Amino acid sequence: MKRVAAAWERFWFAPEPTSSLAIFRIVIGVICVGWALSLLPDFYVFFSSHGVEPVPPVHMPLGLWGVLNIFPSFTVAVALYLALLVASCCLTVGYRTRLASVVVFVAVVSFENRAPSIWNSGDGLLRIVCFFLMFAPAGAALSVDRWRTARDRFWEFPARAPWALRLVQIQVSVVYLSTVWFKLHGTDWLHGTAVSYAARLEDFQRYAMPSILSHSLLFSTVMTYWTLAIELMLGILVWNRAARPYVLALGAGMHLFISLSMRLGFFSETMVATYLTFLSPAAATAVVLAVRRRLNAAGARMRDPQWISALRPHREREWSEPA
Numbered sequence: 001m002k003r004v005a006a007a008w009e010r011f012w013f014a015p016e017p018t019s020s021l022a023i024f025r026i027v028i029g030v031i032c033v034g035w036a037l038s039l040l041p042d043f044y045v046f047f048s049s050h051g052v053e054p055v056p057p058v059h060m061p062l063g064l065w066g067v068l069n070i071f072p073s074f075t076v077a078v079a080l081y082l083a084l085l086v087a088s089c090c091l092t093v094g095y096r097t098r099l100a101s102v103v104v105f106v107a108v109v110s111f112e113n114r115a116p117s118i119w120n121s122g123d124g125l126l127r128i129v130c131f132f133l134m135f136a137p138a139g140a141a142l143s144v145d146r147w148r149t150a151r152d153r154f155w156e157f158p159a160r161a162p163w164a165l166r167l168v169q170i171q172v173s174v175v176y177l178s179t180v181w182f183k184l185h186g187t188d189w190l191h192g193t194a195v196s197y198a199a200r201l202e203d204f205q206r207y208a209m210p211s212i213l214s215h216s217l218l219f220s221t222v223m224t225y226w227t228l229a230i231e232l233m234l235g236i237l238v239w240n241r242a243a244r245p246y247v248l249a250l251g252a253g254m255h256l257f258i259s260l261s262m263r264l265g266f267f268s269e270t271m272v273a274t275y276l277t278f279l280s281p282a283a284a285t286a287v288v289l290a291v292r293r294r295l296n297a298a299g300a301r302m303r304d305p306q307w308i309s310a311l312r313p314h315r316e317r318e319w320s321e322p323a
Contacts, residue, residue, distance in 0.1 A: 025133065032130070112127060169278060189224060209261060230254050
């Protein structure tokens with residue numbers, strides 16, 4: 001029993017380098033910026049009193065809330081949007097990271113609860129990820145916050161308890177296992193026709209699949225059951241260190257196919273971003289330091305007087321040649 005308790009304590013609270021968390025924060029920040037920008041073309045249609053949902057829902061389900069449900073003014077919506085965009089940029093670079101993550105979460109929740117009919121599961125997943133990110137030490141490394149407090153140790157990754165990151169990892173398993181569970185209770189997935197139906201939904205098509213494939217029962221059956229198999233493996237085998245790289249690669253390939261063939265918002269991008277939480281701190285640190293070495297080498301070459309002198313005659317020759 002003591003070994004189980006020690007393993008439980010180690011899983012949630014044993015400090016580990018924050019390199020994986022830093023990479024995850026940057027990617028989620030970029031996705032949040034993209035999510036905010038994607039609202040801009042239809043912002044008035046979505047959130048004004050003359051839009052698709054002129055007023056916020058009157059009867060909100062228990063536990064749902066939002067700034068725009070309390071203050072439904074379009075002016076407030078614009079101010080909240082600007083706050084979301086600025087906070088998303090701050091989250092990406094790690095400036096006032098904790099405050100930025102809170103603002104991003106509150107804004108995402110408020111917009112999603114202001115007009116519930118325009119969102120999909122990808123938006124819900126982003127909201128959950130932003131919630132967990134609020135409680136993580138996301139600004140501990142590779143951030144402006146780190147630069148301000150420990151400039152001489154910027155490229156170090158202080159160890160912190162990973163419990164918030166573990167919640168994101170568990171969320172990945174929950175998403176895939178619950179998806180398989182619900183799909184197995186539907187006839188289309190059991191009969192192997194689900195992929196064929198999905199491929200012919202014109203409202204969701206990004207690039208139409210060739211009809212020889214979308215109407216092929218053999219192709220649909222293979223792809224339907226293969227999708228279920230990948231999702232089941234992702235839900236279970238992602239916790240096995242030996243199998244993890246392979247199942248995550250399969251998942252990334254599946255989501256790339258979904259993203260290229262269907263318009264589902266930021267679902268695939270957010271889902272693949274959560275895979276970064278399974279990147280070991282040692283591997284994440286190695287990746288970051290390798291990028292740093294390349295940047296330093298490139299900067300050194302550009303500052304090299306011999307490189308500059310070798311480049312100058314070439315430029316002068318180009319400028320002296322007649323047009």
